[in-house]
Amino acid sequence: MTFAVSVGGRQVECAAGQTLLDACLRAGVWMPNSCNQGTCGTCKLTVRSGAVDHGDSPLDTLTADERAAGLALACQARPVGDVTVGATGAEGRATHPLRDFTATVLEVADIARDTRRVLLGLAEPLAFEAGQYVELTVPGTAARRQYSPANTADEDKVLELHVRRVDGGLATDGWLFAGIAAGDIVEVSGPLGDFHLPSEDEGGPMVLIGGGTGLAPLVGIARTALRRHPDREMLLYHGVRGAADLYDLDRFAELAEAHPNFRFVPVLSHEPEPGRRGGFPTDAFVEDVAGARGWSGWLCGPPPMVEAGVKAFKRRRMAPRHIHREKFTPADEG
Template sequence: MGFVVTVGGNRVDCAADQTLLDACLRAGVWMPNSCNQGTCGTCKFRVLSGEVDHGASPLQTLTEEERAAGLALACQARPVTDLEMPSPGPSGRAVHPLRDLVATVLEVSDIARDTRRVTLGLAEPLAFEAGQYIELVVPGSGERRQYSLANTADEDKVLELHVKRVAGGVATDRWIFEGLAPGDRVEASGPLGDFHLPPAADDDGGPMVLVGGGTGLAPLVGLARTALRRHPERQLLLYHGVRGAADLYDLERFAELAERYPHFRFEPVLSEEPDAAYRRGFPTDAFLEDVPSARGWSGWLCGPPPMVQAGVKAFKRRRMAPRSIHRENFTPADALGDPDT
């Protein structure tokens, strides 16, 4: 059984057991989306007519008052009747339809403390934008976990993921760090997320600052490389915040970027385990020390919510326009009662 969902004049067919976001993205109809776990509220919309089942929508993200007022989370809600939804507005960005994938594991390697690089080979290329992510299906559990792509859009047949181990995690401790090996087949879907650059035609080459916490560095790798290829003379600062030097990785990759692009700078920052070779503190504080004014800059933040919140405040303090601040929270799955990331 299925229902017809009208989104700003676009017809989308949605199965009864399918979320509205999944149906829209598979149909190539853009809707804002980020965490896809119901925790961020990015995909909140108003039901103009019809009814939905709110599913597992958390009350802290979608209150009873909001539900009564006709609001819903597209990543959690499923239709129980035909629906009409307003247009979410033009995204101004490319829309790549959501696809199911079967990938082959090419590499699983330790790159830092409790951190692994996983590369996946695809039989057919996946169209995506640098900064987006995919979902992996955890075998035997029915669980799905989100991992950002460290790729540029032209690296569309070998996908690179950075995975941080979480004690007891369904996907990490019990799978990726337990026995995942080259040659294994992995089910996935993607691309997802709105954390990506504007189209090249709208990119004026203005200065950028990117701040990543832990494996929040992953999408910033693709964003930075894409931005520098578009405008090789662009000023671009990339900060990586971690606990200690054992958590740093890909230093050679960033050294090579610095050699190739004269106005690119990579700044590792250690918060808990000092090392004379690196700066001490938090990456957002390092940004405040380095940049007296960020007027005309764009800012990109990816990592734990407290770091992202601190970054937003730091960017605004340096007069960055709010519309130029982009963020991606890495929300652990244990926020929903299941320990993993």
């Protein structure tokens, strides 16, 4: 059984039990999306006609009053008949279609404390934007975990994932830091998320702040931005507990050599070391930049870091519309 979903002047088929977001993204119809777990509220939309089953939509993300007013979370809501919905900005906007595919593990390497790089080879190129993420299915389970490749859009045949171990995690301790090996086949879905450089990027100064492996999507975004405008001013902060958590320093040294206006700033929060910046990366930005009018800001990391970054950017007079964020949660369950 399928239902018709009308959105932004287009009509999409949605199977019974399929979410509105999944059906639209697979059809190449853009909808705002970020966590895709019902916790961020990014995909909230209006059901203009018809009805939906709200599924596991949390009440703190979608209140009872909002449901009564016709609002729904596209990542959780499933139509129970034909529906017409309104999603902000969906009209006339396209996206790379969401699809399921398999990948082959090419390499697994330890790159920092409790941190691994996993390279996945694809049989066919994946169309995506730098900064978007993919979902991996944990073998033997229905559980999925989200990882942001460090790739640029033209690096579409081998995905580079940075994975931090979660103590007791189903995906990390139980798989990615345990039995995974080169040659394994992995089930993947993607691309997902709206965290990427806009096409109308004009080359203004940028600051990017990543916490832990929240650095990964920023690597792709930074390299994409520098390819478009090689001389732009760019600050990239990497916040970690100690020097043992830093990685890819050679990569950033090469970027700095090729782009004189690029600067990489590692910041150690809990294990100070001579010659290294201490404290938190969001505070380091405030210390380094007196004013950020005309800048764009990019944040990816644990929710407290992202929230502190938004405050830091606003404190330096960055326009709210130029602040981009991705709450990179390694998931308590790993």
